[in-house]
Amino acid sequence: xxxxxxxxxxxxxxxxxxxxxxxxxxxxxxxxxxxxxxxxxxxxxxxxxxxxxxxxxxxxxxxxxxxxxxxxxxxxxxxxxxxxxxxxxxxxxxxxxxxxxxxxxxxxxxxxxxxxxxxxxxxxxxxxxxxxxxxxxxxxxxxxxxxxxxxxxxxxxxxxxxxxxxxxxxxxxxxxxxxxxxxxxxxxxxxxxxxxxxxxxxxxxxxxxxxxxxxxxxxxxxxxxxxxxxxxxxxxxxxxxxxxxxxxxxxxxxxxxxxxxxxxxxxxxxxxxxxxxxxxxxxxxxxxxxxxxxxxxxxxxxxxxxxxxxxxxxxxxxxxxxxxxxxxxxxxxxxxxxxxxxxxxxxxxxxxxxxxxxxxxxxxxxxxx
Numbered sequence: 001x002x003x004x005x006x007x008x009x010x011x012x013x014x015x016x017x018x019x020x021x022x023x024x025x026x027x028x029x030x031x032x033x034x035x036x037x038x039x040x041x042x043x044x045x046x047x048x049x050x051x052x053x054x055x056x057x058x059x060x061x062x063x064x065x066x067x068x069x070x071x072x073x074x075x076x077x078x079x080x081x082x083x084x085x086x087x088x089x090x091x092x093x094x095x096x097x098x099x100x101x102x103x104x105x106x107x108x109x110x111x112x113x114x115x116x117x118x119x120x121x122x123x124x125x126x127x128x129x130x131x132x133x134x135x136x137x138x139x140x141x142x143x144x145x146x147x148x149x150x151x152x153x154x155x156x157x158x159x160x161x162x163x164x165x166x167x168x169x170x171x172x173x174x175x176x177x178x179x180x181x182x183x184x185x186x187x188x189x190x191x192x193x194x195x196x197x198x199x200x201x202x203x204x205x206x207x208x209x210x211x212x213x214x215x216x217x218x219x220x221x222x223x224x225x226x227x228x229x230x231x232x233x234x235x236x237x238x239x240x241x242x243x244x245x246x247x248x249x250x251x252x253x254x255x256x257x258x259x260x261x262x263x264x265x266x267x268x269x270x271x272x273x274x275x276x277x278x279x280x281x282x283x284x285x286x287x288x289x290x291x292x293x294x295x296x297x298x299x300x301x302x303x304x305x306x307x308x309x310x311x312x313x314x315x316x317x318x319x320x321x322x323x324x325x326x327x328x329x330x331x332x333x334x335x336x337x338x339x340x341x342x343x344x345x346x347x348x349x350x351x352x353x354x355x356x357x358x359x360x361x362x363x364x365x366x367x368x369x
Contacts, residue, residue, distance in 0.1 A: 004090075005037060005089070006036045007091065008036070011043030011044070013044050013233070036056070039098070099143075113147060116157050119152060146167045168365065177355065195228040210231055218250050220333070227329075291350035292346075293347040
């Protein structure tokens with residue numbers, strides 16, 4: 001049996017955190033003895049770990065200046081401080097601090113894996129959690145394998161740091177059966193059949209672009225289109241967006257639903273999933289929408305053409321700007337048959353992201369190290 005450690009910054013309400021829980025819960029625990037370690041505890045996804053997964057929190061919660069304090073110690077010092085046991089495989093499940101810690105492992109018997117979730121775009125950004133670009137390159141060069149969640153992410157990371165380590169693409173794990181079983185649960189909302197119901201999922205941060213989705217929503221409403229937008233997630237930008245909606249008298253048709261342990265029951269009852277993000281790795285929320293059968297309209301970010309097809313076979317991908325997204329959403333209002341077409345295409349594509357297929361690929365990679 002392989003003793004495996006997954007290290008992540010925290011198990012909060014993000015996509016990478018969620019898919020890590022999905023992955024470890026579904027791996028073969030007769031072959032892998034799995035520990036999940038979070039640098040900072042208290043994340044909402046901790047509750048979903050299977051009982052046979054060991055959880056270790058290095059610190060009870062994040063504290064101010066932690067990234068600066070961590071840079072005071074070298075990677076080997078950090079590793080000795082935080083990781084007390086010996087593992088066959090140690091995995092940094094997010095770029096940045098986790099990779100810096102794992103790279104400090106000095107045991108030659110331990111295999112090291114780095115998991116990259118988002119595009120870095122530059123060496124400087126990829127090195128933000130390190131003491132500089134040269135240290136980042138040294139640290140990442142110590143891994144036996146670099147796993148990227150999409151082909152776009154793989155190409156971007158290779159160009160940014162040019163690390164001479166094998167790079168592979170492995171898609172995120174979704175709990176397909178669970179998603180399908182939960183999507184039909186009732187909701188405590190009265191959804192109108194006369195409105196096109198848009199839904200967005202994610203942390204309410206600037207990077208997710210919910211502010212531009214709000215501006216598109218207002219634009220459509222003022223043109224007389226019957227739309228209602230629902231946002232599943234929490235975050236600091238909510239207050240600013242709500243203030244804008246009140247100013248435009250559209251607050252009654254744009255609803256924040258907060259964090260939901262079962263977002264699928266809401267997504268399944270909406271007509272169109274919208275991704276307005278400025279950056280993604282391989283969107284968990286978009287993949288889940290396909291599994292559910294809710295059509296996807298998205299700006300072009302990493303992984304979307306991989307997911308939806310170069311020629312929009314399985315969903316509509318538009319250029320990453322506000323007006324293009326507005327025009328894309330408007331097409332679904334002007335062409336009702338487009339919604340039916342992409343609903344059937346979503347179900348077809350969703351089958352490619354089965355739990356068994358993605359977990360098996362990860363297990364084979366780990367056993368081959």
